[in-house]
Amino acid sequence: MITYEQVIELIYSAIDELNASSDNKAVIKQEDTALYGESSPLDSVDLVNVLLSVEEALEDEFEVELVIANEKALSQKNSPFRTVSTLASYVADEVNSQ
Amino acid sequence: MNEISPPQIVLITGASRGIGLYLTQYYLDKGYIVIGCSRSPSSITHKQYTHFCLDVTDEKAVKSLFSQIRKSYKRLDVLINNAGIAAMNHAMLTPLSTVEKIFSTNVFASFLFCREAVKLMRKRHFGRIINFSTVAVPFALEGEAIYAASKSAVETLTQILAKEFADFGVTVNALGPTPILTDLIKNVPAEKLEKLLERQSIKRYGEMADVSNIIDFYMQPQSQFVTGQVLYLGGA
Structure with a gap:
């Protein structure tokens, strides 16, 4: 069993890792931060890195x-x-339904 | 962060026999930490060597192997995707089960190891992946339709993964050995092998050192701009 809040913390750690690996990247740790699309500060490689870090x-x-x-x-x-x-909700649901 | 400090960590698939066994001993002798895997146990005992007995096509076992590498070393520098099987036969006499087995080991397992390896390599923004093709691809050898087709797939995989993994600082290359006197070709008639050697620019069997020479080239830090390449031995 994992809670939504616990997954949020994992995603924030992944964002910390991402920010630390880039000199000019500062992704804000907020629940409404976009992970992809035009309004997102992440490119596709960043998104892959975040997902893998959460895994x-x-x-x-x-x-x-x-x-x-x-x-x-x-x-x-x-x-x-x-x-x-939305990522946190999805991950929490997936883990809890395993 | 493209330079790496020794000892580098190398994972070799199909490490208990043939070229894999040679490469395992070769990189241990050079001071690398080597992790090997194969279905059968290894004859090598060395303080810098760890062997995993697994089927390279078993996704769960492979993921578990990478999980253990991550927990033990937190990194992987080089993957040598050597495990492979061959079956030489006329296409009309080749059962589908043989086709599935060859593709499973040569293509699917190579992909699986590439995918898991880059996950470990991305953190240091450095990695070298070396896949295995064969001269049977450019020679389009009769009797090797399935084996050569599977290695063609490995070449395409190599070229596309080179592009997908470039952003993570990982190069992906392949080498295509000529026949080397190992178990893989022990059942191929001598006259067939002689005819094959005749098609090479340099007409001799490959040596293990020919293979490690190319891998050394792909692995060296100065080769960071070399990716998506397939290098055939012997002038195929």
Whole structure:
């Protein structure tokens, strides 16, 4: 069992990691931060890095193996990767339904 | 961060036999930390060597291997995707199960290892992936339709992953050895091999050192601008 708030913290850690790896990147840690699209400060490589960091943290801290960008996520009408908040909801639901 | 400090960590698939066994010993002798995997146990015992017995086509086992590498070393510098199988036969006499087995090991497993390796390599923005093709691709050898087709797929995989992984500081290249006297070709008739050697620019069997020479080239820090390439030995 994992809570929405716990996933938010994992995503924020992933954003910290992303910001630390770039000299000119400062992604703001907010639930409505866009993870992709024109309003997002992340490019596609950044998004991949964030998703992979969250997957690793899930494994390390919660012993959960989850492929976030699975067929279900990619086929949804409203992508779960829109914002920090939608990603957290999606990940929490996926983990808790395992 | 393109320079790396020793010891580098190298993962070699198909490490218990043939070229894989040679490369394992070769990179251990050069001071690398080597992680090997294969279905069978390894004959090598060395303080810088860890062997995992697994089927390279088993996604769960492969993911578990990478998880252990991440927890033990927090990084991976080089992946040598050596594991491969061959079956030489006329297409009309080749069962579909053989086709599936060859593609599973040569293509699907290569992809699986590339995908998991880049996840580990991305953090240091450095990595070298070396895949294995064969001269059977440019020679379009009869009797090797499935083996050569699977290696063609590996070449395409290499070229496209080179583009996808470039943003993560990871190069992806391949080499295509000529016949080398290993288990892989032990059942190929000598006259077939002689005919094949005749098609090469340099008409001799490949040596293990020919293979490690190319891998050394791909691995060296100065090769950071070399990616998506397939290098055939012997002048194919």
